[in-house]
Amino acid sequence: EADRILDDISHRRYNPLTGSWILVSPHRTKRPWQGAQENPSPPILPAHDPECYLCPGNPRVTGDVMPNYTNTSIFINDFSAVRESQPLYKPPRPRNTDTLELLQAQGVKGRCYVITFSPKHNATLADLSHEALLSIIATWTSLYTSHLPSSHAYFAPAPPDLGVVPPRDQYDYLQIFENKGAAMGCSNPHPHGQAWCTSGLPGEVSTELQHLTAYKKTHDGRGLLADYVHLELQKKERIVFHNSTWVALCPWWAVWPFETMLIPRREIPSLPALTREERDGLAEALSQITKRYDNLFQCSFPYSMGIHQAPLSGEAEEIAHLHLHFYPPLLRSASVRKFLVGYELMAEPQRDITPEQAAERLRNLDGTTVYRGVL
Amino acid sequence: EADRILDDISHRRYNPLTGSWILVSPHRTKRPWQGAQENPSPPILPAHDPECYLCPGNPRVTGDVMPNYTNTSIFINDFSAVRESQPLYKPPRPRNTDTLELLQAQGVKGRCYVITFSPKHNATLADLSHEALLSIIATWTSLYTSHLPSSHAYFAPAPPDLGVVPPRDQYDYLQIFENKGAAMGCSNPHPHGQAWCTSGLPGEVSTELQHLTAYKKTHDGRGLLADYVHLELQKKERIVFHNSTWVALCPWWAVWPFETMLIPRREIPSLPALTREERDGLAEALSQITKRYDNLFQCSFPYSMGIHQAPLSGEAEEIAHLHLHFYPPLLRSASVRKFLVGYELMAEPQRDITPEQAAERLRNLDGTTVYRGVL
Ligand SMILES: O=P(O)(O)O[C@H]1O[C@H](CO)[C@@H](O)[C@H](O)[C@H]1O
Ligand SMILES: O=P(O)(O)O[C@H]1O[C@H](CO)[C@@H](O)[C@H](O)[C@H]1O
Numbered sequence: 001e002a003d004r005i006l007d008d009i010s011h012r013r014y015n016p017l018t019g020s021w022i023l024v025s026p027h028r029t030k031r032p033w034q035g036a037q038e039n040p041s042p043p044i045l046p047a048h049d050p051e052c053y054l055c056p057g058n059p060r061v062t063g064d065v066m067p068n069y070t071n072t073s074i075f076i077n078d079f080s081a082v083r084e085s086q087p088l089y090k091p092p093r094p095r096n097t098d099t100l101e102l103l104q105a106q107g108v109k110g111r112c113y114v115i116t117f118s119p120k121h122n123a124t125l126a127d128l129s130h131e132a133l134l135s136i137i138a139t140w141t142s143l144y145t146s147h148l149p150s151s152h153a154y155f156a157p158a159p160p161d162l163g164v165v166p167p168r169d170q171y172d173y174l175q176i177f178e179n180k181g182a183a184m185g186c187s188n189p190h191p192h193g194q195a196w197c198t199s200g201l202p203g204e205v206s207t208e209l210q211h212l213t214a215y216k217k218t219h220d221g222r223g224l225l226a227d228y229v230h231l232e233l234q235k236k237e238r239i240v241f242h243n244s245t246w247v248a249l250c251p252w253w254a255v256w257p258f259e260t261m262l263i264p265r266r267e268i269p270s271l272p273a274l275t276r277e278e279r280d281g282l283a284e285a286l287s288q289i290t291k292r293y294d295n296l297f298q299c300s301f302p303y304s305m306g307i308h309q310a311p312l313s314g315e316a317e318e319i320a321h322l323h324l325h326f327y328p329p330l331l332r333s334a335s336v337r338k339f340l341v342g343y344e345l346m347a348e349p350q351r352d353i354t355p356e357q358a359a360e361r362l363r364n365l366d367g368t369t370v371y372r373g374v375l
Numbered sequence: 376e377a378d379r380i381l382d383d384i385s386h387r388r389y390n391p392l393t394g395s396w397i398l399v400s401p402h403r404t405k406r407p408w409q410g411a412q413e414n415p416s417p418p419i420l421p422a423h424d425p426e427c428y429l430c431p432g433n434p435r436v437t438g439d440v441m442p443n444y445t446n447t448s449i450f451i452n453d454f455s456a457v458r459e460s461q462p463l464y465k466p467p468r469p470r471n472t473d474t475l476e477l478l479q480a481q482g483v484k485g486r487c488y489v490i491t492f493s494p495k496h497n498a499t500l501a502d503l504s505h506e507a508l509l510s511i512i513a514t515w516t517s518l519y520t521s522h523l524p525s526s527h528a529y530f531a532p533a534p535p536d537l538g539v540v541p542p543r544d545q546y547d548y549l550q551i552f553e554n555k556g557a558a559m560g561c562s563n564p565h566p567h568g569q570a571w572c573t574s575g576l577p578g579e580v581s582t583e584l585q586h587l588t589a590y591k592k593t594h595d596g597r598g599l600l601a602d603y604v605h606l607e608l609q610k611k612e613r614i615v616f617h618n619s620t621w622v623a624l625c626p627w628w629a630v631w632p633f634e635t636m637l638i639p640r641r642e643i644p645s646l647p648a649l650t651r652e653e654r655d656g657l658a659e660a661l662s663q664i665t666k667r668y669d670n671l672f673q674c675s676f677p678y679s680m681g682i683h684q685a686p687l688s689g690e691a692e693e694i695a696h697l698h699l700h701f702y703p704p705l706l707r708s709a710s711v712r713k714f715l716v717g718y719e720l721m722a723e724p725q726r727d728i729t730p731e732q733a734a735e736r737l738r739n740l741d742g743t744t745v746y747r748g749v750l
Contacts, residue, residue, distance in 0.1 A: 010456065010458060010484070010485075011483055013479065016477055021578050025455075028454055028455075082398070082400065087383070101391055102391055102603050102606060104391075108398060109385070177717035185714025185717075194718070196718055219473065228474075231474050231478070342569065343571055343681075346550055346577075
C-alpha cells in the first residue's frame with residue numbers, strides 16, 4: 001500500500017464527519033511508562049449483588065424497586081443531568097448589548113434514562129447471547145420511536161412493561177450511550193447504558209449533521225458514510241469485521257487508540273429503519289467488537305459507546321446515517337491507557353498507533369469467544 | 376443577580392472562543408458516587424530522587440545526563456510525538472478523486488521539549504518563590520523567541536546554558552503546556568512541563584484565532600478577550616483573583632469543574648510582549664491559582680495547563696491575546712473527579728456545578744499559603 005509510509009511519519013489526518021484534524025505519531029509507542037496504571041475491573045463478580053441498585057428486585061436511592069426484569073429495563077435517572085420542568089430562562093438585559101454574545105445561555109429541558117442490558121450483574125455485552133443483544137436493540141428502538149412526534153411514520157408508544165412514561169414535551173435529540181468500566185467514569189459494573197433526550201441538538205451531533213449535509217450537496221446526493229464504507233471495504237486495511245449488513249472499522253480519523261465505528265452498509269437514518277436482517281447484523285457486530293476488545297488485552301475492556309442517528313424532530317432524516325462510535329481508552333495493556341490531556345486539550349488530539357495498526361490487531365483476534373467464562 | 380436562576384436550571388452556555396456549547400446541570404452534584412476514586416499523589420516525596428530522570432545529575436533513557444541546573448532546564452523529549460526530519464508525505468493518487476477528501480492526511484514536522492520547573496523533585500508551581508516563577512516565565516519566553524523567524528522583532532536566540540539547539544525548520548506554533556498529576560496522565564511527579572512546536576496550526580489554536588478574528592471585525596477592532604475581561608471585572612462573580620495586570624477567572628463557558636483562565640488585562644499577543652510589571656503579575660497569578668487549587672481539596676491538585684499565544688509565523692499578531700487555560704479534573708474531593716465520557720464525547724460537554732459556584736469557592740480560599748510544608 002502506497003500510504004503505509006504513514007506507519008513511520010508523524011502526520012495529521014482529517015475527520016470529514018466533524019471537520020477537525022488529529023495528530024498521529026506512530027513511532028511514539030516505544031516510550032517508557034511510569035505514570036498511572038488502571039485497575040482492571042475485578043474479574044469475579046456475583047450474578048446478583050444485593051447492594052447493586054440495578055439488579056432485579058433491589059431498591060434504588062429513591063426507594064423505587066427494580067422490577068424482576070428478564071432482558072432489559074428502563075427507568076428515569078434518579079440524578080438526571082436535565083429535567084422535564086424548570087423555570088424558563090430569560091437572558092438579562094445588559095447595559096451594553098455589544099458584548100451580549102460573550103455571556104450567552106439557553107435553558108435545556110429533557111430526560112435521562114438508565115437502561116439495564118441484562119439482569120445478570122456480572123454480564124457485559126460481550127457475554128450476551130444473540131437474542132439478548134436483539135432485545136437491547138429492540139429496547140433502544142422502542143425508546144427512540146416513543147419519543148418521535150406522534151405524526152412521525154415510525155412513532156410507536158413503548159410497550160407498557162418497558163416502563164417508559166411518555167415525555168411531557170417534544171425533545172430534539174435522544175443520545176443513547178454506554179460508559180463501561182471505571183476508567184470511563186462508570187460507577188456500577190452492572191451492564192447498563194443511558195439515553196438522554198434534550199431540547200436542542202447537542203454540539204457533536206449538529207456538527208456531524210452539518211458535514212453530512214455539505215457532503216451530500218457536493219456529491220450528487222450520495223452520503224458521506226455510505227461512500228466511506230464503500231471505500232473502506234475496497235481498501236480493507238481498516239476493517240475489523242463485516243457481515244452482509246454492517247461494517248466495523250477503525251476510522252481513518254480515529255482519536256482513541258482502538259476506536260471503532262459500526263456502520264450499516266445501507267444509508268438508513270435511525271434504529272427503527274433497520275430491517276430484521278440488519279438488526280441481526282448489528283447484534284452480531286456488537287458481539288464481535290466487544291469480544292475482540294476483551295480478547296485484545298485479556299480484560300473487561302472499558303469504553304464509551306454512543307449511537308448517532310436522526311434527530312427526533314424528523315429534521316435531517318434524508319441526511320442522517322445511523323452509526324455507533326466506540327471510544328476505548330486502553331493503549332498498551334489492561335492497565336496502561338492513553339491520556340487525552342495537555343497537548344490534546346490545548347492544541348489537537350494526538351494518537352500513538354495508526355488506525356491501520358489498531359485494525360490489524362483487532363481483525364486478527366477471536367470475535368466469537370469471550371475471554372473469560374463468567375456466564 | 377438576575378441570572379442566578381442559572382444556579383437552578385439546566386442550560387447550555389456558549390463558548391465564544393471556540394464557537395461550541397456546553398451543558399450545565401447545577402442540580403446534579405447530589406448524586407451518590409460509587410465509581411473510580413483517584414489516588415491523591417503521595418504527599419511525601421524526596422527533594423532528590425535517584426530514580427528520577429528529571430532530577431539534576433541523573434541519567435535519562437538516552438544516556439544523556441541532566442545538568443546540575445538551578446532553576447529550569449530544557450531538553451528535547453526522548454520520545455517526541457513529532458520529529459524534525461522524516462520523509463515527505465505525498466497523498467496517493469486514488470482511482471476515484473471524488474472521495475479523496477475522505478482519506479486526507481498531511482505530514483507534520485516539529486520538535487517536543489521537556490522543561491523542568493525546579494531542581495527539587497517534590498516541588499510544584501504552588502511551592503515556588505516569586506523569583507523561581509519568574510525564571511520559568513523567562514524560560515518559556517526565551518523558548519518562544521528562539522523559535523520566531525530571525526526577522527521578527529522579538530527574535531532572540533535562547534541563552535546557551537538553556538540548552539536549546541536552534542530548530543532546523545521554521546515551525547508554525549509552539550504549544551507550551553503542563554500535565555500535572557497522575558489523573559492527568561503525568562508520568563513523573565518532578566515539576567515539569569512540555570512545549571511542542573509543529574508545522575501547521577493545531578486545531579484548537581486555529582479555532583480560537585478564527586473566533587478572535589471574527590469578533591474583532593464586527594466590534595470596531597476591539598478584542599474578544601479584552602472585552603470579556605472588562606465585562607467580568609464589572610460582574611465580579613466569576614473572578615477568582617486579579618492584580619493590576621492579570622485576571623484569573625472561571626470562564627462563563629468552563630467545561631472542567633474548576634476550570635480557570637489567566638488573562639492579561641492588556642491585549643498582548645505573546646509572552647515576549649509582557650512588560651516587567653506584567654511578568655510579575657503573571658508569576659503572582661500562577662502562584663495564587665495553584666495555591667488555591669491545592670487548598671480546595673487539601674491535595675496536590677491535578678490539572679492540564681496550556682498557554683495560547685500568537686503563532687510563530689508572525690501571522691495573527693494583531694489578533695492573538697495571550698492567555699492560559701487550566702483544566703483540572705477534580706469535582707468533589709481529592710479522590711472524586713469529573714469524567715468527560717459518554718454523553719460528553721458523543722453529544723456535548725456537561726458540567727455539574729456552575730462556573731459562578733466554582734469561582735466563589737476558589738475566591739474564598741487562601742491564595743498565599745501552600746497547603747503542605749514540603750519545602
Ligand atoms: O509526554 P508524557 O507526559 O509522557 O505524556 C502525556 O502528555 C502527552 C501530551 O499531552 C499525551 O500525549 C500523553 O498521552 C500523556 O500521557
Ligand atoms: O451517570 P453516571 O454514569 O453516574 O456518570 C457518568 O456518565 C455521565 C454521562 O457521560 C457523565 O456526565 C459523568 O461524568 C460520568 O461519571
